[in-house]
Amino acid sequence: MDEVYIEKLSAFGRMLRREGLAAAPRDTEDAARLLAGMDLSNRERVKTALKTVYASTREEQLIFDRVFDGFFLSEEAMRAQARDQLEREQQRARERQQAQEELDGMGNRVRLDSSERESYKELPEDARKKLREFLEKYKGNVDRSPHLYSEFIHSVFAKALLEQQMRMENAGTGVEERDPEMGLLYRDIGEFKDSEIPKAISMIQAVARQINGELSAHRRAGAHSGKLDFRRTIRRSLSTGGSLHDLRFRKKHPRRKRLVLLCDVSGSMMQFSEFALRFIQSLNQVAESSRTFLFSETVVEADAFQLQNMDRFRTTVRESGIYGRGTDLGTALERLCAFRPPILNGSTTLIILSDSKTVDTHRAVLALQEAKRLSGRVLWLNPIPERNWKYLKSTMAVSQVCPMIPCSTLKELADACRRLARN
Amino acid sequence: MTLEELRQKLDETQYVYDENMLTVLYVALTLGRPLLIEGAAGVGKTEVAKVMAAALDRELVRLQCYEGLDESKALYEWNYQKQLLTIQIHENDPDKQTLTKSLFSDEFLLERPLLKSIRSEKPVVLLIDEVDKADEEFEAFLLELLSEMQVTVPEIGTIRAKTVPFVVLTSNRARPLSEALRRRCAYLHIDYPDMDKELAILRKKLPNVDDRLRLQVALAVQKLRSAEEILKKPSIAETLDWAAALDALGIRELTPDAVRNTAGFVLKNNEDLLTLEDQEEEEPCGACREHSHG
Structure with missing residues (x-):
């Protein structure tokens, strides 16, 4: 194969790597071997062949298409x-x-x-x-x-x-829109049109199923407690004349977390909170129990029935009288900490779904510190893209107190749920 | 094998493929890479392996994955009963060392699909079906086989492949596969077929069914798949079942009554059947409407 082709392929591989694909030198070697035996005038075929070599998921295929179309242009x-x-x-x-x-x-x-x-x-x-x-x-x-x-x-x-x-x-973030279905995963949740919401919900269900599968596989892998199950080992050894060649171990029973969700439902946060709640609720592997609180200027508890579908959720929020008000995180957290019997304790994980735009940031930070002291763990899911955090003083202030995870897209929300479930 | 030769071989089978799939199969075959196929259930992932076995004139060795699948079911197992019998028979034999050595020889080795595929004298097509259902450890174990075409049996040592199988892995994405496994594979994603492809499949698989009925079935299935309310989208197998059932009942036109009576062949859960009934009441399906307009 001509030196010039190999140079081009190598540059193409570098470009794929820059876009996040793991294009290994071995892939470029394979690509060169393929192209040597192919009709290069058939652009689509060359594209498919290279895509097979370099892209190993559907998401990577979309990135590949974009890079290929930008790199190998027709005259x-x-x-x-x-x-x-x-x-x-x-x-x-x-x-x-x-x-x-x-x-x-x-x-x-x-x-x-x-x-x-x-x-x-x-x-x-x-x-x-x-x-x-x-x-x-x-x-x-x-x-x-x-x-x-x-x-x-x-x-x-x-x-x-x-x-x-x-x-x-x-x-500049380049939201992927070639495949509308995949594009929805990478789009800002706040920008979804009403017509896209059913599709987004079915995507959440699909991704939640995948995460559940992943988590149960992860649990199975780590299910081994290290303690010998003597009874099962003896039973197993009967087929081999009593030789204990196949040891059986007791299963580990991991304790799941108790979640407390605090959702901002003021104005623009409504849609995000609805999606995020739906996501977390559908992950049956995440928590053994969860309680959900909705807040704007004050805080109210929502039961599981009210969160079952979007209409019911919206009705609950409207009837609770907290819809359309401003955000006062400080008050919400203070009330949450003051609940009797206590809601927050060492075994709870407090998850706050909010864009962190609140009145009286100083009071909110103090209340957050108190909530963190009472809870086992606090996580903040923020629908504002991470690159914009630096422009918001309140976000910078609360991110000093607890870990903040960007969740502006369904993909980021899924990753956050994975992180929540695994740790 | 050139691309045109592969095309010719595939044409001889009953499989309907497009240019994209042909190129991917050619690439996987040329580079000797395992082929990882993903897509919704029932789009024909497993069929690809069967078709490749027929096209390449090779035996198909299938490993069905499930939770808890381990090496003893996938690779090899010692025939313990036979080993015990042999020990008892040779109890008084003074040469214990030879006996011990013989217990771990080919005679006592039970080949499972993976070992069978690499020890075969003739190259085979190895189908590792629904790999996403297997555990992560099994996936890690597959890496050695797929990248080096060899496996290690502790009692024997490393067994290198006599012939290199064409490996097809399928996944429904129940969980994401490891990056390491993906990197070693050529990747193919199969979507539900579009109208033309669905019709071509019906023509090829059910040549005796009336063309007008085939068209109506294909149209109706496309419409069902695009409906958000339908939870379990009909697969290609269900399209074929439906058309065959309609034909067996002597139905030549897809009327609302015919849809109602045979919907169980295409929709496989009660919620979907109820949704279809509701839709039929509001507006008869596309195929029926087309029929009523002539």
Whole structure:
């Protein structure tokens, strides 16, 4: 095989590794061997053959397709891509030029440092227009008392620039949408459309089944207590004339955890809490018992019957009077700690499902520390993507007290449940 | 074997395949990699192994996995009864060392599917069915066999493969398989067939059934599979059973009555049957509607 092909394949392997596939040198060797005997003009066949070598799950196949289509372009696609790229660059240059002119026009009315000026040029036209209109609205005030208004105007600009930065970081995560079913696993739960919810629920059931299978296999593997089961060993030895060649051991009976779930059901958290609860409830291997509490400004207990389906869950939340209110984690945790007879003790695992946006963060942190002292373990499942935590002070504060697991997607939620069940 | 030769061999069987599957089978065969097939129950995963055995003219050796499967059921076991008898017969024999040695020879070795597949004089197709049902230790044990094509029997030593079997592993994803096992395999995911493929399967497997009925059955099954409310989606085997049952009853058109009377062949739980009844009341199935429009 030509040196150039091998170099290309090796670069392709590196690219697959960068995207998270374990493309081993042996795979590249196999791929080279395959291609040497194949008709390279049949693009689809080459793609399938390489996919068979490099991808070993359905998820990996989707990543492979994306990398392959980006790497091995047809001549026509390459030309079209170059043309699009040129057009995009020209358009971008025009927009940046326009943004620069706008900045020049603003003069000293807005104090932006060099990095903020650069971010401003990256803003889409509609966002820039909003800021221009805002500036126009306050034009007279700024001219009259620049000291009074400059800080305020700067804060509005800074907020818009920060939001833009967060949006760009989120867009870079590359949610997989080629396979709608798989895509649902990797999409932000808060962005599910109503029509996608039945599909998401059936996916939760499928993934929960898989985790249950995995956990029961894990338990079986570790079921050995190390103590000899003398009776079964003797019985077993009868088939071999009494020689004890096949030792039988007593089974280990692992104690399952007692879970206490504290779910934030204020406004935007409703959908996430519903999914997360459904997930945890369907994992029969996780806990021997669980109690669920719903909170916003106050806290109420929900029974298993109320959590059985989405409509019943929503009705429960609405009737409890906590729907549509703000979030006060401090109060919720204080009440939970004060319950008599006590809910939290050394054998309970407290799981908090919340985006950590709460009033009075300081009180919430103190209450969380108390809850942690009372419980065996505290885990926080946060639906906000981990990359955005750094922008939220309350998240940073509570994450210092207890382990926080990102759960913005069903995939992350499944991983969190695995972690919860295994440890 | 070239890709075209493999195509020719597969054409001789009754299996309906697509270009994707053909390429994957060719790759697994060429590289000598085990083939791991995943997909929902009843999409034809096990059938691939049977078809490859027929196409390659090899014997099919099957190992059905289940919880608690161990080496004694999968690889080998000593014939203890025979060993005890031999000891008793040679009780007075002075040469104990030779006797002991002979007890762990081929004569007392019971071959199980894995050992049989690598000690066979002619290469075979080894089907390790539903590997996800086996324990993790068994999976780890399979690694040596799949990567080195050899197994270690403590009393004998390492047994190398006389011939290399074509290995097919199937999984319903009841639990994820280890990364190490996956890495050693070529991977194929089989989805439920689309309309054209389903129809082609019906034509190939049930050539005597009326073409119009086949079309209606295929259409109805596609519709059932796409319905969110149906919990257990009908598999290909169930499609074939349904069409055969309709044909045996002399039904030539898939009318609502015919669907009601034979639904048990395609839907296998009560909730699904009730859902179908409800849907039929609201709106007759696609196939019937097409029929009524001519």
